[in-house]
Amino acid sequence: MRERVVAACDGASKGNPGPAGWAWVVSDDDERTPARWEAGPLGRATNNVAELTALERLLTAVDPDVPLEIRMDSQYAMKAVTTWLPGWKRNGWKTAAGKPVANQDLVVRIDELLDGRSVEFRYVPAHQVDGDPLNDFADRAASQAASVQEPAGSALGSAQPPPSPDTPKTAGAPRRKAPRTGGTASSRTISAKFPGRCLCGRSYAAGEKIAKNAQGWGHPECRTAEA
Amino acid sequence: MRERVVAACDGASKGNPGPAGWAWVVSDDDERTPARWEAGPLGRATNNVAELTALERLLTAVDPDVPLEIRMDSQYAMKAVTTWLPGWKRNGWKTAAGKPVANQDLVVRIDELLDGRSVEFRYVPAHQVDGDPLNDFADRAASQAASVQEPAGSALGSAQPPPSPDTPKTAGAPRRKAPRTGGTASSRTISAKFPGRCLCGRSYAAGEKIAKNAQGWGHPECRTAEA
RNA sequence: CGACACCUUAUUCU
DNA sequence: AGAATAAGGTGTCG
Numbered sequence: 001m002r003e004r005v006v007a008a009c010d011g012a013s014k015g016n017p018g019p020a021g022w023a024w025v026v027s028d029d030d031e032r033t034p035a036r037w038e039a040g041p042l043g044r045a046t047n048n049v050a051e052l053t054a055l056e057r058l059l060t061a062v063d064p065d066v067p068l069e070i071r072m073d074s075q076y077a078m079k080a081v082t083t084w085l086p087g088w089k090r091n092g093w094k095t096a097a098g099k100p101v102a103n104q105d106l107v108v109r110i111d112e113l114l115d116g117r118s119v120e121f122r123y124v125p126a127h128q129v130d131g132d133p134l135n136d137f138a139d140r141a142a143s144q145a146a147s148v149q150e151p152a153g154s155a156l157g158s159a160q161p162p163p164s165p166d167t168p169k170t171a172g173a174p175r176r177k178a179p180r181t182g183g184t185a186s187s188r189t190i191s192a193k194f195p196g197r198c199l200c201g202r203s204y205a206a207g208e209k210i211a212k213n214a215q216g217w218g219h220p221e222c223r224t225a226e227a
Numbered sequence: 228m229r230e231r232v233v234a235a236c237d238g239a240s241k242g243n244p245g246p247a248g249w250a251w252v253v254s255d256d257d258e259r260t261p262a263r264w265e266a267g268p269l270g271r272a273t274n275n276v277a278e279l280t281a282l283e284r285l286l287t288a289v290d291p292d293v294p295l296e297i298r299m300d301s302q303y304a305m306k307a308v309t310t311w312l313p314g315w316k317r318n319g320w321k322t323a324a325g326k327p328v329a330n331q332d333l334v335v336r337i338d339e340l341l342d343g344r345s346v347e348f349r350y351v352p353a354h355q356v357d358g359d360p361l362n363d364f365a366d367r368a369a370s371q372a373a374s375v376q377e378p379a380g381s382a383l384g385s386a387q388p389p390p391s392p393d394t395p396k397t398a399g400a401p402r403r404k405a406p407r408t409g410g411t412a413s414s415r416t417i418s419a420k421f422p423g424r425c426l427c428g429r430s431y432a433a434g435e436k437i438a439k440n441a442q443g444w445g446h447p448e449c450r451t452a453e454a
Numbered sequence: 455c456g457a458c459a460c461c462u463u464a465u466u467c468u
Numbered sequence: 469a470g471a472a473t474a475a476g477g478t479g480t481c482g
Contacts, residue, residue, distance in 0.1 A: 012460070075480095076459065273466080303473080303474050304465085457481080461476105462478105
């Protein structure tokens with residue numbers, strides 16, 4: 001059976017409500033290095049709409065047959081689609097205070113995308129000194145998308161999102177620099193002779209352009225380091 | 228009724244937290260020239276403890292009957308004793324996040340000093356190219372006190388605090404040099420025949436040494452320019 | 455009442 | 469380029 005893929009998603013809203021954005025990232029096999037990512041603007045929205053949208057876009061972008069581990073820092077978005085959703089279906093989408101559940105459309109849509117899929121949600125705290133690198137990447141990409149209100153991602157050849165001013169950096173300990181990713185393709189691509197699965201979780205068809213990465217063959221934009 | 232006196236106060240903390248200092252300055256009638264000032268060390272403290280202490284020392288040093296305009300660059304210290312204090316008294320000194328309010332002792336002490344007094348607070352931005360001269364003076368005096376951890380002031384015959392390296396200098400426009408102040412006394416002093424009020428806002432008693440300044444008689448250390 | 459997130463402001467600095 | 473000291477608010481749920 002295929003190895004589970006690790007991903008993260010996050011939302012941002014400048015002013016809350018205000019200019020908002022979403023982002024997701026699928027990791028390399030080391031579960032730390034961004035292999036493929038995407039971010040987009042939302043116009044004026046709340047933080048929680050942005051968080052839910054990020055999850056919805058991630059599930060839409062990844063092959064439903066691939067087992068996923070999704071890391072997120074929003075307990076609201078995570079519990080909405082896991083803990084609270086069954087009760088809401090039963091009680092006619094009423095909150096404990098008797099009011100209508102907010103963002104019902106997004107929650108329902110995510111519920112549909114989750115159907116028949118293997119997804120494990122995992123809460124990771126935001127903005128930690130030595131926190132999850134994928135969550136940090138998604139946080140920065142979403143914040144950037146919220147600010148500039150422009151799409152970005154590995155498929156668009158975007159540069160890595162800039163560091164957030166509010167994300168604490170690692171203390172003195174020296175760290176290996178993560179391999180560059182996402183940017184312009186540089187090594188050779190070929191046409192696939194057989195269909196297969198990229199490390200990003202999506203399959204590729206025979207005849208599709210693929211490139212070699214450290215773990216095998218896959219989408220050219222999913223290359224993580226030169227072979 | 229007596230004219231309002233203009234003053235400024237500021238704090239500094241090298242490293243934050245780190246060696247800290249406070250300073251206040253009372254202006255001449257031109258509202259630009261330092262007439263009387265004082266600065267002191269705090270040992271290891273935070274920037275905000277230094278800011279609040281500077282305000283507390285100013286209020287302690289100035290006659291409570293004199294109406295004051297206080298200029299400061301710390302919105303934290305200013306709003307703490309004006310905007311936020313009433314709410315804190317009501318809610319048992321809890322922050323919006325539900326945590327105990329920091330530096331409560333200093334805020335309470337300042338609240339007591341403010342009682343029955345005429346004080347207008349005025350925010351002035353820090354480190355501006357053509358910013359408030361009194362705030363700049365207090366900034367330099369507090370920074371110096373934080374560095375050397377020694378008291379200073381007009382009453383001690385201290386020299387003017389040195390310029391800060393981080394304060395942007397005025398662009399090309401030529402400016403009149405502010406009259407020298409605060410340093411060693413140089414012109415004649417006499418014994419007051421009657422009690423009176425100095426321009427610094429404090430009164431002097433009959434028999435106390437006084438000196439003539441541009442606006443009249445007052446404390447020798449409050450002289451602003453030679454007559 | 456509690457939790458998580460999104461922020462906004464100012465200062466202190468390094 | 470970075471971090472610490474402090475406060476305020478909204479979005480959402482149990």
